[in-house]
Amino acid sequence: MKLGFSAADEAFRQECAAWLQEQMDGPFADIRGITNLVSKVDRRRLWEQQLAAHGWSCIGWPKAWGGRDATLAQQVIFAEEYARAGAPNRINHIGVELAGPTILAFGTEEQKAKFLPGIAAGTDIWCQGYSEPNAGSDLANVRTKARLDGDEWVVNGQKVWTSLAHFSDWIFVIARSEEGSQGPKGLTFLMMKMGQPGIEVVPIGQMNGEAEFNETFFTDARCPADSLIGSVGDGWRVAMGLLAFERGVSTLAQQMQFRNELDAIIAAAKANGMASDGVVRSRIAKAEVGLRLMRYGALRMLSNTDLSAIDGAALTYKIQWATWRRDLGELAMDVLGQAGEVVDGDNYHWPMLPNMYLFSRSDTIYGGTNQIQRNLIAERGLGLPREPRGNL
Amino acid sequence: MDFTLSDEQLMFAETAETLFYDLVTPEHWRKLMESGDARDAALWNQIVETGLTLIQLPEEAGGLGLGALDFALIAEKAGYVALSEPLVDSAGVAAPMLAALAPDDPVLADPAASIAIQQEEGGLVLDADSAAAIILRKGDQAFVASPDQVTLTRRESIDPMRRLFAVEWDDSKVQPLGQADWDLALDRGAIFAAAQGLGLAQRAVDMAVEYAKERQQFGKPIGSYQAVKHHLSTAQTAIEFARPVVLAAAATLESGDIQSRARISHAKIVALEAADVAARTSIQVHGAMGYSWEVDVHLFLKRALALTSAWGTPYFHRQRVAARLFTQPVGPSTTFARENENG
Numbered sequence: 001m002k003l004g005f006s007a008a009d010e011a012f013r014q015e016c017a018a019w020l021q022e023q024m025d026g027p028f029a030d031i032r033g034i035t036n037l038v039s040k041v042d043r044r045r046l047w048e049q050q051l052a053a054h055g056w057s058c059i060g061w062p063k064a065w066g067g068r069d070a071t072l073a074q075q076v077i078f079a080e081e082y083a084r085a086g087a088p089n090r091i092n093h094i095g096v097e098l099a100g101p102t103i104l105a106f107g108t109e110e111q112k113a114k115f116l117p118g119i120a121a122g123t124d125i126w127c128q129g130y131s132e133p134n135a136g137s138d139l140a141n142v143r144t145k146a147r148l149d150g151d152e153w154v155v156n157g158q159k160v161w162t163s164l165a166h167f168s169d170w171i172f173v174i175a176r177s178e179e180g181s182q183g184p185k186g187l188t189f190l191m192m193k194m195g196q197p198g199i200e201v202v203p204i205g206q207m208n209g210e211a212e213f214n215e216t217f218f219t220d221a222r223c224p225a226d227s228l229i230g231s232v233g234d235g236w237r238v239a240m241g242l243l244a245f246e247r248g249v250s251t252l253a254q255q256m257q258f259r260n261e262l263d264a265i266i267a268a269a270k271a272n273g274m275a276s277d278g279v280v281r282s283r284i285a286k287a288e289v290g291l292r293l294m295r296y297g298a299l300r301m302l303s304n305t306d307l308s309a310i311d312g313a314a315l316t317y318k319i320q321w322a323t324w325r326r327d328l329g330e331l332a333m334d335v336l337g338q339a340g341e342v343v344d345g346d347n348y349h350w351p352m353l354p355n356m357y358l359f360s361r362s363d364t365i366y367g368g369t370n371q372i373q374r375n376l377i378a379e380r381g382l383g384l385p386r387e388p389r390g391n392l
Numbered sequence: 393m394d395f396t397l398s399d400e401q402l403m404f405a406e407t408a409e410t411l412f413y414d415l416v417t418p419e420h421w422r423k424l425m426e427s428g429d430a431r432d433a434a435l436w437n438q439i440v441e442t443g444l445t446l447i448q449l450p451e452e453a454g455g456l457g458l459g460a461l462d463f464a465l466i467a468e469k470a471g472y473v474a475l476s477e478p479l480v481d482s483a484g485v486a487a488p489m490l491a492a493l494a495p496d497d498p499v500l501a502d503p504a505a506s507i508a509i510q511q512e513e514g515g516l517v518l519d520a521d522s523a524a525a526i527i528l529r530k531g532d533q534a535f536v537a538s539p540d541q542v543t544l545t546r547r548e549s550i551d552p553m554r555r556l557f558a559v560e561w562d563d564s565k566v567q568p569l570g571q572a573d574w575d576l577a578l579d580r581g582a583i584f585a586a587a588q589g590l591g592l593a594q595r596a597v598d599m600a601v602e603y604a605k606e607r608q609q610f611g612k613p614i615g616s617y618q619a620v621k622h623h624l625s626t627a628q629t630a631i632e633f634a635r636p637v638v639l640a641a642a643a644t645l646e647s648g649d650i651q652s653r654a655r656i657s658h659a660k661i662v663a664l665e666a667a668d669v670a671a672r673t674s675i676q677v678h679g680a681m682g683y684s685w686e687v688d689v690h691l692f693l694k695r696a697l698a699l700t701s702a703w704g705t706p707y708f709h710r711q712r713v714a715a716r717l718f719t720q721p722v723g724p725s726t727t728f729a730r731e732n733e734n735g
């Protein structure tokens with residue numbers, strides 16, 4: 001165990017800090033500080049490409065595929081500097097953090113050559129087609145069908161809550177390829193081009209007034225026969241492997257955003273006098289403790305080289321941060337008081353903290369609800385007997 | 393000590409319930425959100441016709457002269473439907489203040505006229521543009537103006553059905569009413585916000601219970617899972633314990649002493665905490681649906697949030713509870729038995 005960074009790491013920090021600062025002060029100043037995923041998309045596509053052009057789009061990936069083979073320490077540093085510079089949330093988070101690592105881990109050489117360069121270059125934005133109207137927590141209940149027709153898959157069905165589908169170039173879907181199969185068996189993991197006639201995307205409004213997620217309808221949508229990862233009927237294993245990446249390095253960037261949010265709350269409390277309220281002070285202190293807890297937890301978890309290994313830290317991480325941030329949202333509103341209720345300007349556009357409050361309501365839902373996380377911790381982590389469930 | 397309500401009280405509450413449940417539907421909310429209107433004329437007329445705007449108004453001013461408890465029961469029903477028509481603040485807080493300061497004001501003679509009120513100096517005013525009169529505050533002094541005598545600027549609220557306005561005004565152009573009892577106004581505003589909180593909370597739980605019975609995952613209704621059941625039970629428990637506090641505080645509001653004030657503060661804190669817990673539980677139980685705009689639970693979360701900081705923030709109300717504890721005698725002979733007396 002070794003805490004702290006080496007001299008080489010510090011030099012790396014200087015390098016990325018300088019570059020990010022220059023970009024955010026200069027050519028990309030207009031998108032600085034954006035934390036949502038839907039505004040100024042065209043500019044942010046350019047930003048993804050700018051990162052790529054300078055080798056910063058996927059530093060944890062192998063050099064051969066456009067990455068830097070960056071060490072964990074370097075990835076931590078980059079995430080910190082990225083947030084410090086106020087660079088906008090990555091609209092290709094799903095491509096860089098989920099699709100890419102999955103293709104690297106499970107894909108063929110041809111697939112790597114076909115898909116990775118577009119992600120690394122920031123030209124291909126990806127979305128995740130898992131959830132369906134009847135397959136939320138019970139993800140294995142997907143009904144979207146895939147049928148092999150000559151040298152193409154033909155896909156029919158519906159996905160829902162597909163974040164960013166409205167501007168994505170690619171989608172990965174889990175679909176039922178074996179007629180009559182049930183649960184996790186008989187599913188296949190497919191990568192499909194968006195924007196084709198058989199795929200229709202309908203945005204869904206969210207309670208914060210934005211529309212990041214969508215309904216995605218497939219009507220005889222097609223992709224070449226070799227668009228599957230793993231083998232036919234083996235999609236569940238790939239889908240679950242991908243979820244392990246969701247707890248990966250992106251959590252570090254997320255923590256930096258959390259840091260910014262907590263700092264904004266502290267600043268607001270100092271400005272409006274709430275900092276002298278004992279209750280508020282101790283809640284802020286508690287939030288700080290929770291944030292540090294997560295930081296060490298994540299670093300510990302990421303030091304484990306096999307990310308797909310189910311260990312206690314990996315199982316508990318999601319509920320920890322989601323619950324922490326939900327509490328942070330409530331703290332923010334309590335500190336702001338009535339000022340948190342109103343917004344300057346129109347169109348229901350929220351400043352950082354009220355928007356965070358609203359958005360944090362979804363943190364305990366997406367990527368596995370808190371209830372499902374607790375079941376996983378108890379059943380997989382602690383080995384308790386499974387709760388009776390209908391069809392499993 | 394008797395927590396039973398009179399027949400008259402129950403009758404008014406029932407009238408309000410029937411009216412609201414019939415007319416203040418999700419379609420009604422959508423209509424208001426889309427049009428940006430302050431009220432639906434047909435609904436407002438019916439509210440006025442059933443006499444709900446007259447409950448808190450003294451008899452001398454043409455009202456029914458009933459107490460805060462009677463109106464709190466109506467406010468609870470208003471919360472249940474997330475009513476955005478200006479009934480609660482207008483008839484519960486503003487009209488009684490105007491009646492105390494200017495009983496002959498012609499606005500009081502028109503039961504359909506709504507009155508807006510500024511909670512604190514420089515503060516935003518709810519439904520100011522559609523009001524017949526706006527009560528404004530400077531120090532302890534109150535003034536009354538019509539919307540065209542002042543400059544109103546709409547400020548967007550996190551609650552899409554709340555219409556807030558910044559008011560700019562010139563003392564010389566509005567009518568002075570003299571020194572007003574702002575503490576009483578705050579007590580009324582706070583207790584009726586608390587009562588609305590109870591209604592909001594119950595509706596959020598009811599919506600979640602309904603959904604948990606229908607929505608199936610893993611081949612069973614999600615309501616059959618303990619994780620879901622327990623969350624909803626916790627929210628319902630919060631409501632059950634908040635309700636008697638609200639009713640007790642409303643029943644003794646008029647005494648206006650340190651004890652009754654602390655009780656109102658207690659009620660405001662717990663009722664809006666219940667509303668918050670219920671709304672956030674309801675969203676969680678609805679899964680991603682609960683986070684969407686289409687499903688109405690978010691309206692309850694947002695109204696609860698807005699009412700939490702209206703008429704005194706939780707911080708303010710905690711201070712009032714503490715003031716009772718630190719200035720009044722404590723000890724076994726005083727704690728509960730003498731809570732209606734001031735030391």
Ligand SMILES: Cc1cc2nc3c(=O)[nH]c(=O)nc-3n(C[C@H](O)[C@H](O)[C@H](O)COP(=O)(O)OP(=O)(O)OC[C@H]3O[C@@H](n4cnc5c(N)ncnc54)[C@H](O)[C@@H]3O)c2cc1C
Pocket residue numbers: 127128129130131132133135136137138160161162163164213362365366367368369370371372375389607609610614617618619620676677678679680681683
């Ligand atoms: C902002 C946001 C973005 C999203 N983005 C995407 C995306 O890009 N791609 C994608 O595929 N999906 C996405 N989702 C969907 C997300 O993965 C699902 O919402 C989540 O899996 C929960 O499913 P559900 O919404 O159907 O809720 P349900 O599964 O219907 O759950 C409803 C409630 O029941 C509880 N529950 C269900 N089963 C059990 C059980 N066995 N035991 C105890 N409690 C239970 C849940 O915890 C929850 O409280 C997104 C969701 C949100 C909110």
